[in-house]
Amino acid sequence: MNKVEMTEAIILAKSARNLSWEAIAEGIGMGTVWVTSACLGMNSMPAEPAAKLCALLELSDEVKAALMQYPTKQWQWQVPQDPLIYRLYEIVGVYGETLKEVIQEKFGDGIMSAIDFTMDVAKEENPKGDRVVLTMNGKFLPYKAW
Structure with a gap:
């Protein structure tokens, strides 16, 4: 299978x-x-x-x-048409460079791990409309010089 x-x-x-x-x-x-x-x-x-x-x-x-079984993680390079997934791409497209700048300013030159990582989805009730709360928590991995 x-x-x-x-x-x-x-x-x-x-x-x-x-x-x-x-x-x-x-x-x-x-x-x-x-x-x-x-x-x-x-x-x-x-x-x-x-x-x-x-x-x-x-x-x-x-x-x-x-x-x-170990997966082969792959996805299509084109932007998905599903509205929810598209919005996540939009967030990264609009805020990706900003997140990179802020993370590197706080931690130094490196990346956030997607291996040593957790994510949670929560619902926050709000009178103006319920809110989606995405929490991503990844270990900081500094780039090394050798």
């Missing part, structure tokens, strides 16, 4: 049980964003949480094995 087939099986089982990603993550004791990413094929899942997920969703050992 490949990652695409795995994702399809997981989404079908999730839908059949009327579960949210948050409920699945809570059910296996892991973070919502990370579990969702692994189920969509962008991260590998260690054996124990993979077994818990497959038990929760009543999925086969083939799905477990696919969850544990």
Whole structure:
């Protein structure tokens, strides 16, 4: 089973049980964003949480094995048309250079890790309209001279 087939099986089982990603993550004791990413094929899942997920969703050992496979992380270079994903690209397009300047001013020459990294999505109720709160927390990795 490949990652695409795995994702399809997981989404079908999730839908059949009327579960949210948050409920699945809570059910296996892991973070919502990370579990969702692994189920969509962008991260590998260690054996124990993979077994818990497959038990929760009543999925086969083939799905477990696919969850544990190392992914090839790739995406299209063109800007996506989905409005939510497009807006994230827009944020990076408008504020990317600003974030780079501010991060490097505070930390020095380097980058934020996407490996030693966590992300959370929260909902903030607001009288002017509910707000999406994205929290990204990555280790700073300084560039080295040699």
